[in-house]
Amino acid sequence: MTSATSPAADRTQPAIRMLGIDKSFGPVRANRGASLEVMPGEIHALVGENGAGKSTLMRILGGLMKPDAGKLEVNGRDVTGWSTNDAIAAGIGVVHQHFMLVPTLTVAENIVLGQEPVKSGMFDYQRAVADVQALSKETGLAVTADRKVSELSVGEAQRVEIVKTLFRGAKILVLDEPTAVLSPPEVKELWGVLRKLRDAGGTIVLITHRLDEVMDLSDTITVMRAGQTIERLKTSATNPAEIARAMVGREVNLTGRDAEALSATAEFMASGTTPPSSEEYSAALEVNDLVVVGSQHTRVIDGISFTIQPGEILGIAGVEGNGQTELIEAIAGLRKIESGSIRISGHDVTDFQVDERRGAGLAHIPDDRHRRGLILDYSVSDNLLLGLQDEFVSRRGVLDANRINENATKQIESFDIRPPTAALPARSLSGGNQQKVVIAREMGHEFAVLLASQPTRGVDVGAIEFIHERLRAARAENKAVLLVSAELNEVLALSDRVAVMYRGKFAVVMPAAEATEETLGEYMIGTRKESAA
């Protein structure tokens, strides 16, 4: 299909213009006054952290959702609140992060779905195959029309997605995190395709949080944070650090940095990542050559080794999606590992179940409190015993209501959970207070090693300071902390040592005192590499 309405000939009129877009899901405001302007014939990067509202904005553009407020123009035409079909007809093609392909159908069937060629009442499959082959040849995007999608590699599937949008006459292509699952050669190939499409007059919006990709490919950039548009930049006139600052936005208080603790561990840090063997037994957490294989048979954790001493915080920085979640889940026992070993306080826990690892001294603040960390329909007091339920049994498996209540009262007070009502379901608390419930539970009892994954995500400023204080206190009490955070400032402010994760490996491990945002940023985006053992 080709769009009859004004082609993107007018170079001064934006291809896409979104103004003051609001969109809420229940209490969550995904977009609040977001805007976007993309000129025809450019590759435009839409960047921001997870949950910044990028995908929602693109769903509105693609007609999958209607905005609560705001205006959407495509090629100068007001199309606010249009449908998927309208968007397709107007030449918008969206390649979703999770492929919108039916695995049991063939490539050709998927590409023509919804606009199937029909001959004498029947679906004309031969014609579909022929059309797809012709389009494949014309665009140079190699796809095999007759194969089932379930048999394709991720790279091939992505090509199918792009061909699918082109088959529908897309002039504006939106790609949501297209490289998240691709291997480096596949990424390179995709870049070639996108440049070619742009040079042929196409407009491309690239959603990503990988800054190297942004710098590499885009002409212009829009940065989003917390549902709002923060900045619009020209790629040639900016640098990764500036983009990263705009993405993260808020400055974290750096004055609380504990200088004594730093010097206390300085000697150890100087020895780098290979501590002397005599110290191995004193390590609180020891991870050896860990390998985790992902759903696409790729190594999402590709041979990571490290140790954390009691009284030390190891911070892991990195762009999200480089294996941080998998690393934490593998240590917690929630993800199967391919090879390697994990020791807690000298005990080999590699074959331990989740509860046994907790018993060995592990505490875990998970990155997704809504899915993992809390049972939203359980009360605060019941959530405060998740994972510790064995300890609150009085006799014969009966839960001890008195101790549960005492525990709740104590934790609510010492962690300042508001409102201080133990019987309230966790669902009705604010994000910051939900997180305090998780932290109170995990840090409110004996532990040797704490996994803290995105501990301040979606939490208000006051709660952030509170959580930081707690992590420092844990270090002072000789606990070992593995901190994963997307906030570079946070990692730098809290850690004794900093590691950067890049594509399943530690790109570098260095003392926090020596690290700067700039150097870490370069490791994060892969422009600087150093093999860390």
Add this chain to the structure above:
Amino acid sequence: MTSRFREQVEEALFPPLVALLVALICGDLLILSYGQSPASVYRLLLEGTWGNAYGFGQVLYKATTLTFTGLAVSLGIRAGLFNVGAESQLAAGGFLAALVGLGLSPSIPGVIGVPLCMIAAAFGGGVVGAIPAFLRVKFGAHEVIVTIMLNFIVLAFLNWIIANHLHVPETLHTPEIHTGAIPRLSQFIPGFHGSAANLTIVIALLAAFGVWFFLFRTRRGYELRAVGLQPDAAEYGGIHVGGVWFRALTLSGAIAGLGGINYVLGYKHYYEDGFAGGSGFLGIAVALVGRNHPLGVVLAALFFATLSQGGLAIHAFVPKQMVEVLQGVVIIAVAMSVPEVRRALRSARRPATV
């Protein structure tokens, strides 16, 4: 906190009330189609059930079995599993209870015989529940289909045993049990004379209390509900999801199986082919209307028992099959309104939570 309680009550009560309204309207239409007056038929229905001791006794008897099957289904749902096999678990429980009652010597007193038969009943249902549990945990086979298929297999198997090996000639039931009979209520309250209501109702109420206590007061119950609400969070909390599923379905089967004693020990004193008669399937309706809470289950069991007994009371004027229609209507109406009511209540509350 009180407002939170009110919200919970609203969310629990609205769907059954909507369903009741829809059922009343359908009932009106059916009664009118038969040329009768809805008001007088409904009055008759109430008089024949709650209006006299015999009718009320029959309601209690029917509600007893439904309480067991309703508890069984609701326990499964609390763990995130759908046990459609209560029908055959009930039958298997009744059968094993009868088998033990037949095998024991008549000299064994009831205080020993009854518990032994009860254990047998729970064991029978538990075994039938453990099969889909095992297949689910081990192979991921969907418990809905497996329990449906098992209903047919188990009932056919029991039919074969009865028809070929254990029946009293010219019947499809076993001989009477030697020990293990549970006394009827009419022995204590003469007004119940002729009705099948028996002391199993006390066991049913204890079972309801036991399920409530288990779910809301024990560690295992805490873990079971966690798995049903958020399996990922339960796993994070060190709970073995597969183990919880296995125990939940097995226990669910055992509760349904225990229900078999109402007929076998409390009423006829023998096992008869087909005695379950749909009580297992109706257990799904009871759990649904009772919103998977033991107290709700008891009330819903009374409601469905009233409908079913009420059918007999009105039969002279309107075919008793009317109540079967209404049962179906109630289930569909509740199933339809549960998601709607939840959505409506949540969106009505939204401004307050933002």
Add this chain to the structure above:
Amino acid sequence: MNPISFATQMIRIAIPYLFAASGGVIAERSGIISLALEGFMLTGAFSATLGAYYSGNPWIGVLAGIAGGLVFGMIHAIATIRYRADQVVVGIAINLLAVGVTRFFLKLAFASSSNSPRISGFPARLSAHGFDNPLLWMGLLVTPALAFVLYRTRFGLRVRAVGEHPDAAESVGIHVARVQYVAVALSGMLAGLGGVYLALDQHQFTDQMTAGRGFIAVAAVIFGRWDPVRAALACLLFAAAETLQIQLQGNHVIPSQFVEMIPYLLTIIALAGVVGRAIPPAALGKTEH
């Protein structure tokens, strides 16, 4: 044992299964769990009886039966698609409802709680082994017809896409709910036809005359792995087992109860994946997508 009489008896037993299983395949391929086939069949049988009785014409009975199945199919569709009610619960409730409705109206129309008066059916001349019954031919043709619709038409492609990945279908502008409505309506009509065949073959309606055939069809759908042809083969297999049991009756080789178990046992084995796992459409039973 006479092979001709075996084959004809097997086919006569298989026809209602073939109709109902076809209905099950199309509904489940669109993502809606189909446990109400038994209820659709029973309403189909009863409506056909009413139609044939009052008109004296079996073809009116056929149309009435299809309409009966359609009405119950639409109740199922509205509850599960529009109101997102639990598909398992609704399926079971429809089966209960169908028993109640047919019994109530059996009483109302014919003042009986067991069976209707004799109705006209299709001539089932024994010389031709009942093969001049047009419904029999329809039952044999329903499988290739369904396979054609599912694999060779635009609608079929969309049904398969919707049942497997509704989000993908929606993202290319397909109305997921509309496709599912049509699929479930078709399922009601097809299963209804299975009931029509029973009523017209026996020249009357009897209480609960479907006797679990709808669940054998459910078993055939799963054992046939949601494919029209394989499901049809499963129907024939189950029918063959029944025929064998009937023809061997008196020989006491295998008790009939054990033959009855075969479809269900095979289905459980298929689900457990002991011999090649049966994998349902990915979006089957999902109320939210």
